[in-house]
Amino acid sequence: MGKHLNRAKAHFGADTRGMLEGGRYALLHTRSLEFDDLRPYVPGDDVRDIDWKASARSGHVLIKRFVSEKHHKILLVADAGRNMSALTPSEEAKRDVAAHVLGAIGLITLRRSDQIGMVYGDTRGCVNMRQRRGETHIESMLHRFYGHTLDRPGPSDIVCQLEYVATHYRHRMLVVVVSDEPEVDARLDDVVTRLAARHDVMWVMVADMPALGHANGYDVASGRFVLNSAVLGPRVVAAYRRAEQARVRDLREFMTTRAVPYAVVRGSSEIRARLVELTEVFARAG
Incomplete structure (x- = not known):
């Protein structure tokens, strides 16, 4: 691996x-290699699935049936x-x-x-x-x-x-x-x-x-520095947290209403x- x-x-x-x-x-229905049982041949079946030994014993043409996957x-x-x-x-x-x-x-x-x-x-x-x-x-x-x-x-x-x-x-x-x-x-x-x-x-x-609660960092998307909470002050921090709560709520509602897990x-x-x-x-x- x-x-x-x-x-x-x-x-x-x-x-x-x-x-x-x-x-x-998006389901593809295929057969596995796991044998299930035999059934009579019907026109349109793949002749490669015929069990010739079982057919000879029974006197009827029989098809191998496999477990569906x-x-x-x-x-x-x-x-x-x-x-x-x-x-x-x-x-x-x-x-x-x-x-x-x-x-x-x-x-x-x-x-x-x-x-x-x-x-x-x-x-x-x-x-x-x-x-x-x-x-x-x-x-x-x-x-x-x-x-x-x-x-x-x-x-x-x-x-x-x-x-x-x-x-x-x-x-x-x-x-x-x-x-x-x-x-x-x-x-x-x-x-x-x-x-x-x-x-x-x-x-x-x-x-x-x-974005807050850590040393000064930067936004990888814009390259701009992000100041820490001590520099920004309590009013800016409170506004940021309200905006984050609203963003999370809007995203949750968006995904839920569109049935996207x-x-x-x-x-x-x-x-x-x-x-x-x-x-x-x-x-x-x-």
Whole structure:
């Protein structure tokens, strides 16, 4: 297993049983290699499935029937822009937590043989990685995503990536968005409404380090310094906290009214608990 998947496994664990079971959309019905029983041949059956020995014994042409499996088609949509350079409340780089979340979802798909792809990028555009199966494919996606976040990324704009998906992906699938907490505006409203009408959408948001309560820092998006609470004074701090409460409330209402399950991850140690909650919501939708 590659280094990115191993890092995700260290935080998420190896037990993925029961995760992403059910769900309404994006199911590919295939057969497994597990034999179920025999049934009479009917025109249109694949002749390769004929059990010739059983047919000879019974005097009738019999077909092998296999256990049916359901596989999801999953698309990861990830912010690889400048916002991922910031810190989380756990003091990890957001790019690291995001990569661990993406890797954890990849680990879930391995056991199920789901197809998984990724769209990532920043305000300059998107990189599209086609849906495939397998450990090597997932490790490659994580490697390319992580490399983009390190190599002079552009400003973050997750709506840019979502608009690409809404335009280019027509068949129903499970779309898992991994970004920071988005700003609720008309652009976000339009693209989420379009996506949710066609796909199952889940959102994992990587939280920012609180702007107050720490030494002077800077905003990675703008490069401007952020003063600490001692310099700003109690009135400014109180106004900031009211604005933060309103932002969180607006975001919660936005996701709830559009039936988009979401989770806020404050550090890698929370990934398993938050993803278990999200996958349980997905299973209940099935």
